[in-house]
Amino acid sequence: xxxxxVGIGKLGTAMMTHWHxxxxxxxxxxxxxxxxxxxxQQFQNGYYLSEQELTKxxxxxxxxxxxxxxPFISSLKIDVSTHFINMATALYTKEIKTSFPAxxxxxxxxxxxxxxxxxxxxxxxxxxxxLPLNIEDLYHCLGKIKLDREDCLTEVNKLATYYAIKAAIExxxxxxxxxxxxxxxxxxxxxxxxxxxxxxxxxxxxxFAMDIVKEVQAKQGGVKPN
Numbered sequence: 654x655x656x657x658x659v660g661i662g663k664l665g666t667a668m669m670t671h672w673h674x675x676x677x678x679x680x681x682x683x684x685x686x687x688x689x690x691x692x693x694q695q696f697q698n699g700y701y702l703s704e705q706e707l708t709k710x711x712x713x714x715x716x717x718x719x720x721x722x723x724p725f726i727s728s729l730k731i732d733v734s735t736h737f738i739n740m741a742t743a744l745y746t747k748e749i750k751t752s753f754p755a756x757x758x759x760x761x762x763x764x765x766x767x768x769x770x771x772x773x774x775x776x777x778x779x780x781x782x783x784l785p786l787n788i789e790d791l792y793h794c795l796g797k798i799k800l801d802r803e804d805c806l807t808e809v810n811k812l813a814t815y816y817a818i819k820a821a822i823e824x825x826x827x828x829x830x831x832x833x834x835x836x837x838x839x840x841x842x843x844x845x846x847x848x849x850x851x852x853x854x855x856x857x858x859x860x861f862a863m864d865i866v867k868e869v870q871a872k873q874g875g876v877k878p879n
Contacts, residue, residue, distance in 0.1 A: 654787045655709060657682055657702050659725065660716030661692045664740065664763060667771035668716065668795055673698045675794040682707055704729075712736040712788055714761075719744035723752055733757070736788060742810060745803055746781065759784055761792065762806045770795070779806045820846065 657680040658665055672679050673696040680702035683689035693699040707713065708731050715722055719741040726737065726749070736757045739746045746760030762779045763770065770776040776796030781803055792798050821842055828838045852858045858866065 654711045655680065656791060657707060657710045657713045658716060659683070659713060660740075661688065662716065663767040664770070665716040666692075667767045668714075669696055669699065670771055671774055671794050672696075672791075677791065677794065680706065680710065707731060708735075710735055712738060712791070714738040714740065714791075716740045723749060726753060726756070731756075736785065738788070742806060759788065760803055761788075761798070762803055764806050764809060779803065 656678070658669065659682050661669075661681060661683060669679060669681075669692075676698055678698050678700065679696075681689045681693050681699050682702040682704070683692070684704075686701070686703075689701050693701050702710075707729060711734075713731075713735055715725065715738060717725060717740075722739060722741050722744055733755050734757070736759060737749075739749055739758060739760045740762060742762055746758060749758050750756075759782060760780055761784070764777045764779055774794075774796060778792055778796060778798045779801050780798060781800070783800070784798065789798060824841055824846065825838055828841065849858070849862060852862065853866070
């Protein structure tokens with residue numbers, strides 16, 4: 654299967670890193686040829702795709718911002734047998750299908766943060782329809798695929814972002830009120846808090862953190878901690 658990637662930003666880089674580790678060949682297209690060539694040099698599994706070569710792909714993964722997806726597809730002269738993968742969180746796949754009813758278009762949305770995918774792999778991808786097996790294989794080395802509604806992804810991302818920003822603002826405010834150095838604030842936001850959340854979700858907090866969990870739970874429940 655010939656697979657191509659359009660979109661060499663943060664998410665595209667994270668995915669390409671794991672495809673590289675699994676030796677899965679991926680063609681790279683960018684309208685600025687030099688940018689595609691520079692990107693490909695980082696990955697032995699990558700190779701440059703010209704605009705003409707896009708018409709010979711079995712699958713084309715679109716890791717593009719939502720406002721660029723439909724204009725990009727419109728600009729192509731492409732075979733209707735090519736499968737397009739829409740990864741834009743804010744663009745529902747049904748909207749693309751309405752614009753291009755003759756094309757094979759699938760939505761595969763990443764739930765999470767690109768840096769987490771880059772560093773740890775084991776991503777979670779949401780799709781509304783069962784994917785062809787050869788396309789599923791491309792995502793196995795990136796993580797897990799789950800069948801669910803695309804709007805569920807939007808809701809989860811919005812809630813998680815809201816509470817993450819709320820926590821960050823509260824950390825800044827409380828540290829500032831206590832006269833704690835801005836260097837420590839940055840460390841708390843970029844390292845300490847994210848890793849505590851990761852450990853909490855994985856169930857491997859240390860004794861110190863577990864005592865704080867009990868304290869927070871007691872305050873929320875109105876019960877004094879043991």
